[in-house]
Amino acid sequence: MKDLNPEIFEEECTTVWSFSRRGSWATHNSKYRGNWAPEIVRNLILRYSNEEDYLLDPMIGGGTTAIECKLLNRNLLALDINPNAIELTNTALNFECEYTPNIKVELNDSRKLTMLKDESIDFVLNHPPYADIVKYSDKQIKEDLSNIHDLEKFCDEYEQVIKEMHRVLKPNKFCAILIGDTRRNKMYQPLAYMVMSKFLENGFALKEDIIKHQHNCKATGFCVNKSKNYNFLLIMHEHLFIFQKLV
DSSP: OOOOOOOOOOOOOOEOOSSSSSOOOOTSSSSSSTOHHHHHHHHHHHHHTTTEEEEEEOOOOTSSHHHHHHHTTOOOEEEESSSHHHHHHHHOOOOOOOOOOOOEEEEEEETTOOOOTOOOEEEEEEOOOOSSSSSOTTSTTTTGGGGOOHHHHHHHHHHHHHHHHHHHHEEEEEEEEEOOOOOTTTTTEOHHHHHHHHHHHHEEEEEEEEEEOOOOOOOOOOHHHHHHHHHHOOOOOEEEEEEEEEE
């Protein structure tokens, strides 16, 4: 069994986060494409929640948030629309540590959080798909947001998730969203700011805009040449927005 905690960890205190080496303590791994780094989740949980708080991750993916909640003694409702993600998360939670928080892992479409009461969650963490840049399920799961190519439609559908996250979050509490941008026809598409606008329109205030350096997007020879030949820059960052629910 690997160590349950990172050998070296310092809480971030600036608006630029960069983790050149992705942590692999406990059962963390990077096999699930698009999983956010455990360093990000640990920083968020420590800064914006307390032990025994009740957290929500409506798109749990490979289980990073669930692992960190177990290690840091936070209760969690972990949801995903993809059965494969549910299986991976349950497997990732199969380790022993000093804490036994209440962690529930359920199959669910995050546009409908009917199992949660109004103002029942202390902190929300969400790493949604960036439209269809990475497709997390086949088209049989029609409700999967990662199957939506049109950016406006994606934002409209994701707005339903935003409304539900706002409903279940306690007043003055926080919601953290990691999302990146994309290109279409060589032109930069500010998907992150399109999503940010939806939050601001639905009762949230922007507390922080953290720039997260993408180390896993290597500028290979092919990509570098394409960038030069077609005159566009390679996107090497994401936005980590911290929103606060207005009273």
